[in-house]
Structure formats: C-alpha cells, structure tokens
Amino acid sequence: MTGKKNRIREIRQILRAQYPDVKTQLKHNNAFELLVATILSAQCTDRQVNAVVGPLFEKFKTPNDFAEADVKEIESLIRPTGFYKNKAKHIQNCARDLADRFNGRVPGNLEDLVSLPGVGRKTANVVLGAAFGIPGMVVDTHVARISRRLDMTRSKDPEKIEADLMTVIPKKEWNDFSLHLIFFGRQICKARKPECENCFLAHLCYSADKRT
Structure with missing residues (x-):
C-alpha cells in the first residue's frame, strides 16, 4: 500500500x-454561463463550445431568457456542438428549473445541481470547482x-x-x-x-x- x-x-x-x-477552458463570466457551457461540452470539444457561447450568451443572458426562448432559436445557435436538440431541451428545462426553484441562481451544492435537468455529477463538479471553489x-x-x-x-x-x-x-x-x-x-x-x-x-x- x-x-x-x-x-x-x-x-x-x-x-x-x-x-x-x-483551469477550465470553457469561456464563461458567471456560474450560469459555465453551467450552460458544460452541458454543451458533452461529446464536443471545448474549442467548439467556445465558438458558440459568445453569440449564445449575447442573445440569452439569464435563466429567464433561456426559459422563455423559442427552443428552435437555441438549437440554431448551439447546432455546431452536436446533439443540439437534446442539449437545447436540457438547457431550457434547466433554466426553467433555476428560475422556478432557485430564483434564477445556480445552487452551490452537489445535491441541488444534480437535481437540475441535464446536469450529472461531472457537470456539477465542474461548476462547483470552477465557479464556487468547492472541491470536486x-x-x-x-x-x-x-x-x-x-x-x-x-x-x-x-x-x-x-x-x-x-x-x-x-x-x-x-x-x-x-x-x-x-x-x-x-x-x-x-x-x-x-x-x-x-x-x-x-x-x-x-x-x-x-x-x-
């Protein structure tokens, strides 16, 4: 041993x-942007994610913006990341959950994060570490x-x-x-x-x- x-x-x-x-290579300015970018990174390179998040976050800035958006518009902006229909659905449902249950704020604990649609332990730990400084x-x-x-x-x-x-x-x-x-x-x-x-x-x- x-x-x-x-x-x-x-x-x-x-x-x-x-x-x-x-540090994480995903471009973000806050915990919510990092959460979205990490969802987009599934089966996709960081470089490709970073290419789409600029226009995406310029159009939609908050969980409420994503929650109220036409999902087709989200799909069109994230299409280059692959599996864009599922990712758009996950992001919108996650945003709605954040707006409804957490007052639009990304929770800083594993249990609440993994309760969000499209968020597994990997994504949760990325967010906890990079956005909150919590070991994961x-x-x-x-x-x-x-x-x-x-x-x-x-x-x-x-x-x-x-x-x-x-x-x-x-x-x-x-x-x-x-x-x-x-x-x-x-x-x-x-x-x-x-x-x-x-x-x-x-x-x-x-x-x-x-x-x-």
Missing part, C-alpha cells in the same frame, strides 16, 4: 510540475481512461471512479487533479494512440495497452 501511495504522490507531483496553472472530482472520459491506466481504479463506472480517486487524492487537489488528467489525456495519454514514447509518466504506468 505504501508503494502505491508513493507512486500516486509522484504522479501528482509530476502532473503539477507539467501543468502548474490549470470531475470524471470525464479522459479521467476515467487515465485513472485506470495508472491503476488508481479498476472500475468503468464514473461514480465508482470518482469515489476511488477521492480516497487516494487529497481533497484540496481534487479540482486540479481532474484538470491535470484532462490536459494530460488531450496531449499525451490519448484514447486510441497514447504517446507513450513522449510520456513523462511512463515509468509509473502499469497500463495493459501501454505501447512498447
């Missing part, structure tokens, strides 16, 4: 050195894949992965550690073609699909 703890400590230290200044372990596809490759979890269930990581990563590092793995996954530890030859964690990796 001590060996595993030391290995994870070294992984954390190396990631912090490689990515010393991490964001488990997206990068975090799920890399945490298994690094033998921090053996689960494929996001909620179980979240729980496993929270037991081995200090709470104050949860937000940054998630982002470290996301950045690392985009640049080096890719899903189909991990760049093991360029990987600064190769000596600490036990992955079965590690390239030799």
